[in-house]
Amino acid sequence: MKRYKCIVAYDGSNYIGWQTQPHDITIQESLEKTIKKISGIDANVVGSGRTDARVHARGQCFHFDTSFDLGSDMWKKALNGHLPKDIRILSCEQVSKEFHARFSAKAKHYDYLINIGEYDVFSKDYAYQCYYKLDVDKMIAVSKLFVGTHDFTAFCANTLIMNPNQVRNIFSIDFNIKNDILQISFKGKGFLRYMVRMLVGTMIEVGRGRVTIEEVIKIMEEKDKTSCKFNAKPYGLYLMEVKY
Amino acid sequence: MKRYKCIVAYDGSNYIGWQTQPHDITIQESLEKTIKKISGIDANVVGSGRTDARVHARGQCFHFDTSFDLGSDMWKKALNGHLPKDIRILSCEQVSKEFHARFSAKAKHYDYLINIGEYDVFSKDYAYQCYYKLDVDKMIAVSKLFVGTHDFTAFCANTLIMNPNQVRNIFSIDFNIKNDILQISFKGKGFLRYMVRMLVGTMIEVGRGRVTIEEVIKIMEEKDKTSCKFNAKPYGLYLMEVKY
Numbered sequence: 025m026k027r028y029k030c031i032v033a034y035d036g037s038n039y040i041g042w043q044t045q046p047h048d049i050t051i052q053e054s055l056e057k058t059i060k061k062i063s064g065i066d067a068n069v070v071g072s073g074r075t076d077a078r079v080h081a082r083g084q085c086f087h088f089d090t091s092f093d094l095g096s097d098m099w100k101k102a103l104n105g106h107l108p109k110d111i112r113i114l115s116c117e118q119v120s121k122e123f124h125a126r127f128s129a130k131a132k133h134y135d136y137l138i139n140i141g142e143y144d145v146f147s148k149d150y151a152y153q154c155y156y157k158l159d160v161d162k163m164i165a166v167s168k169l170f171v172g173t174h175d176f177t178a179f180c181a182n183t184l185i186m187n188p189n190q191v192r193n194i195f196s197i198d199f200n201i202k203n204d205i206l207q208i209s210f211k212g213k214g215f216l217r218y219m220v221r222m223l224v225g226t227m228i229e230v231g232r233g234r235v236t237i238e239e240v241i242k243i244m245e246e247k248d249k250t251s252c253k254f255n256a257k258p259y260g261l262y263l264m265e266v267k268y
Numbered sequence: 269m270k271r272y273k274c275i276v277a278y279d280g281s282n283y284i285g286w287q288t289q290p291h292d293i294t295i296q297e298s299l300e301k302t303i304k305k306i307s308g309i310d311a312n313v314v315g316s317g318r319t320d321a322r323v324h325a326r327g328q329c330f331h332f333d334t335s336f337d338l339g340s341d342m343w344k345k346a347l348n349g350h351l352p353k354d355i356r357i358l359s360c361e362q363v364s365k366e367f368h369a370r371f372s373a374k375a376k377h378y379d380y381l382i383n384i385g386e387y388d389v390f391s392k393d394y395a396y397q398c399y400y401k402l403d404v405d406k407m408i409a410v411s412k413l414f415v416g417t418h419d420f421t422a423f424c425a426n427t428l429i430m431n432p433n434q435v436r437n438i439f440s441i442d443f444n445i446k447n448d449i450l451q452i453s454f455k456g457k458g459f460l461r462y463m464v465r466m467l468v469g470t471m472i473e474v475g476r477g478r479v480t481i482e483e484v485i486k487i488m489e490e491k492d493k494t495s496c497k498f499n500a501k502p503y504g505l506y507l508m509e510v511k512y
Contacts, residue, residue, distance in 0.1 A: 033388075033390075035390055035392070080390070109389070109392055112387055114386075142358075143348075145278055145279040145354050145356050148279070148354065150390060
């Protein structure tokens with residue numbers, strides 16, 4: 025058995041997310057079916073983590089084990105030859121059994137894109153189309169609350185029973201504006217479910233002037249699952265890179 | 269009856285083209301249905317010209333006449349409120365009956381986008397994904413043959429019976445490369461059916477080294493409908509602007 029590590033990009037628009045579900049089509053399932061088609065052998069695709077429905081990736085990472093001896097270059101070619109056109113293997117390399125796409129991950133980088141200009145038919149599935157005027161300086165100010173090690177209980181969908189430890193470390197949150205696209209880059213050790221989207225949703229509310237920074241501090245401190253109701257649209261979110 | 273002139277952008281991915289067809293959904297039909305929904309009155313939408321299936325527009329122009337008194341600002345808002353999210357009215361103004369979206373057009377600007385980098389899942393429907401290395405200097409050289417007033421019989425799908433005059437005037441063809449996207453901009457008085465795509469298809473063949481400039485000169489001179497077999501993919505093409 026050999027283990028292969030792959031970097032994959034996908035347009036999540038037509039998928040119900042990463043993880044295999046009973047009824048709808050997912051990225052993981054598409055990859056597993058394609059590996060089976062090429063090799064004739066079932067394989068388990070292990071991602072660095074899940075992405076939700078309609079979320080995109082420019083650098084998701086997964087590994088799979090197989091006894092089918094093809095070599096990493098040929099695996100890349102064969103996968104790209106058979107995968108749907110919205111999923112693309114960017115690299116494939118053989119790795120040792122020590123490597124695990126999920127457990128070896130050291131850091132993740134997510135980008136969230138917001139179109140702050142006129143509504144654009146071409147980015148409708150690739151950036152949140154923001155109809156409101158945003159005060160980006162206020163968004164930057166509130167982002168500073170989130171950087172560092174904090175309890176993000178209020179900003180995630182994970183239950184405390186399933187995930188008792190909801191403390192996470194965000195290394196940085198950076199803002200960039202180019203051609204009316206506001207790009208917010210999150211780098212951190214790891215993120216909880218919906219965490220990036222809930223932080224972005226909160227920042228948008230602050231940028232719109234509907235929530236104050238003081239209220240965000242209160243939400244953070246209260247650690248109440250019901251206090252943050254803001255969850256930014258999935259199609260603005262991109263998993264950019266997983267560091268090992 | 270008032271006449272309104274609208275500028276419209278659309279992502280053509282899910283449409284069979286501009287012009288109403290018996291079976292499939294078109295841009296023109298979507299606009300006409302939306303006007304009917306708003307006003308309760310049938311209206312004929314007249315475009316500056318057709319665009320083919322999967323071709324995009326950033327600045328298509330159309331006019332329509334209506335007795336429904338809404339005002340141009342409200343027409344724009346109402347149309348955008350009811351249109352599918354891949355069609356967007358950019359502007360709406362009341363014009364005199366002298367104005368005709370097709371017959372008053374003085375010039376058109378089309379862009380064709382080619383991804384000359386790695387295959388990209390995010391631009392797959394918005395730029396031709398070119399797997400071949402292109403010699404852009406050769407493409408620029410061959411483009412110079414097309415600029416000016418020429419008989420484009422060999423480079424269009426129009427029949428000579430329907431369109432006896434296939435002489436057209438191209439003002440300019442400009443090349444730009446940004447982030448691995450080769451943008452070819454065509455400006456001219458008017459273009460025949462498939463003309464831009466056939467010219468691009470020919471340039472790609474020259475850029476790939478499969479056709480020489482001398483062969484292109486021969487194709488142009490022969491004016492034979494069967495000699496040019498190159499038609500670039502529709503989803504790289506954008507109608508950018510119509511000048512009046």
